[in-house]
Amino acid sequence: MPHLIPIRRALISVSDKTGLVEFARFLQKSGVEILSTGGSAKALVDADIAVTEVSDFTGFPELLDGRVKTLHPRIHGGILGVRDNPAHQKAMEEHDIPPIDLVVVNLYPFESTVAGGAEFATCIENIDIGGPSLIRGAAKNHAFVTVVVDPEDYAPVMDAMKDNNGATPLALRRQLASTAFARCGAYDGAIATWFQDQINEQTPRYCVFGGRLRQPLRYGENGHQHAGFYVSGLGRPGVGSARQLQGKELSYNNINDTDSAFDLVCEFSKPAVAIIKHANPCGVASSDSIVDAYKAAFACDPVSAFGGIIALNRPIDGPTAEAITSIFTEVVIAPGADEDALRIFETKKNLRLLLTDALGDARAAERTVRSVAGGFLMQDRDALVVDERDLKVVTRRAPTDQEMEDLLFAFTVCKHVKSNAIVYAKDGATVGIGAGQTSRVDSARIASWKAEEAATAAGLTAPRTHGSVVASDAFFPFADGLVATVKAGAVAVIQPGGSVRDDEVIKAADDAGIAMVFTGVRHFLH
Incomplete structure (x- = not known):
């Protein structure tokens, strides 16, 4: 398997155009021919970057409202051809299939479309077909092809090409291929989970799920355990969607406890506060004001509240922030905070403050997953709410x-x-x-x-x-x-x-x- 493969021809087709122009300009300066489609091609042309339209390259027009663009032998043959296989080389020459050395593709925004509450038909139209095919083909043939599915990987590819006379090393291609397969898996998992929810399939024959790394963690529950925090981009507002305004990096246990705390306060319609320690509540209260709710929750077990996680279902005001910061607190999560509260929290530099901008739905029908040896258990989350009539x-x-x-x-x-x-x-x-x-x-x-x-x-x-x-x-x-x-x-x-x-x-x-x-x-x- 060759170590260095020069990049001479690239295919670019992306929905997320973050950093695209800078990357493509670097490729052009490096003498790389760029093939592109639709919106990507327009963005590059508008930036004065030379582009060959895929339809001109294949000699075949886009069809079916753009559903068929890159699904063509001249594209897939150029990606999948094994360069040191004589039979492959002969077939590529006979059918005029030039090799494609770099595939830059990110997928239709299915997850964000679903998260935005789009209707069924719109979600279906945001299921990418050609993109996963290109990515999987390039990742399979990583011995000869570099695949990029995330703008975060533009910089490593540019650095590698600078260091290797326009070529990429095998180790980088393998790493990028691993990322590519994982991205396709997470994407398909999101689609499958959404579709199963749409038809109310309780125990599907196959179950897949995935997420994107939000942050590597220093360790897991204990110092000898490796851990990372992954988010799916779907589901209720909470720790996975929250903005961290200040404080140290969240730990594995912080995230787990914060999720438990916010899940609890979202159960209540009146102002409510929950204080969590080691995944268990040590004080919960609901009152007419958020500061009164905090004081009542704290009174339940002041000893355990020290170093706890605090969740609130109302924006935090100054008096509540004053009360919270009177003792050591690890994390505070709430839908918002006013200027007075932010100024008070700023005096506690190590306190982690998370804002969600919204509350989760206590009745939301979601699934929970727990690993066991050789598999995992999946169930509906406990969204049942008992009222007096029950x-x-x-x-x-x-x-x-x-x-x-x-x-x-x-x-x-x-x-x-x-x-x-x-x-x-x-x-x-x-x-x-x-x-x-x-x-x-x-x-x-x-x-x-x-x-x-x-x-x-x-x-x-x-x-x-x-x-x-x-x-x-x-x-x-x-x-x-x-x-x-x-x-x-x-x-x-x-x-x-x-x-x-x-x-x-x-x-x-x-x-x-x-x-x-x-x-x-x-x-x-x-």
Whole structure:
């Protein structure tokens, strides 16, 4: 396989014209003949760069509104021909097929078209056909052809040609071929996923997905693990679409926790704040103002809030920024921030501030993926939202209006807490959270214990769990878990129900004089 291949003829057909003129001007100065199509050719001609139209090169006009341009033997033969294969060389000479040494193609903007909410027919028209064929052909024949699918790779190609008398080295061609195949895979994955969503195909026979590297990360969950942050360009607003205005580079764990936090606050219509630590909420509140919501969320567990991730579902104002910066915070994510808030955050140079410009849809139908040995699990994200009409009162006492409001709030938060999950809430704020235990009764006790610590730190005479409501992400398998919540001071309970011992649990609630409602659905989060 040859090491250096000179670039004498290039095919350029791009939708993203970033840096195109500079690159093409360099090729022209290097004596490269440029073939091009449509908008690319016009952009180059307008820049006084000599171009041969593909239709003139092939002797065949563009057809079908531009759907057929480069699908021609003289193009694909020039790309796929193996230069040191005598039979290939003979065929190319017989059919007057000149070699094409450089293929510069990026694809129709399918992902951004879908993200912009275009109608079905428009999305279909933005599925590129000729582009992937050219890219795959060039990448397959990288022994002789250089392929560029991303404007970021113009500079490395120009540098290589400068260093090698107009040629590219094999190592670079292999790297570019790898990028090209991955780009085609991610593109096809986006199309397939979108199409499956359009026809509501729940478990497609084949599943593909992909993304573009947004940033390489210093490490993964731990220092010995390699990691990168990839974005698809599709889906809800959130950490993948956010702008980072300041602060250190995000870590793997920062990104994971920030995603969890923003996902949670997008559940609420009123101003809401979530504080996340190690992928679990340590305080969540919804109030009439965003600063009051922050203060109530922080009061749930001030110790765990130190060094946490804070998400807000309203733009941040000055008073809220003052409150947030009173302790060390790793990341803040919100749909926006006013000038006062930005000035305050600027004094905390290491604080990472992310703005999304929009909120995510809590009911959005998307899929989540988790790898396992030899494959992966895929499911719909938990977008179910329970309201009062879904609830069944199973005790003699029914919840009051305020208790019902807090029960729905607590059950919503519970959806975002690792199982087994117990959440105590009062007046639209969490007052105790127990997460990730192997026993539900342990989660109830831990949440109560943390509430007692918070009360002591705040100088209160009793923990806020007194008079609170409590939510459980799954049913109580025994009455002991419910009894533990009653001992903590809970006066109303929301849980899915469905245990063989439901009658025993209901009796325990009635004996304690508390209200209990069943949702009929659980919210496991593993």
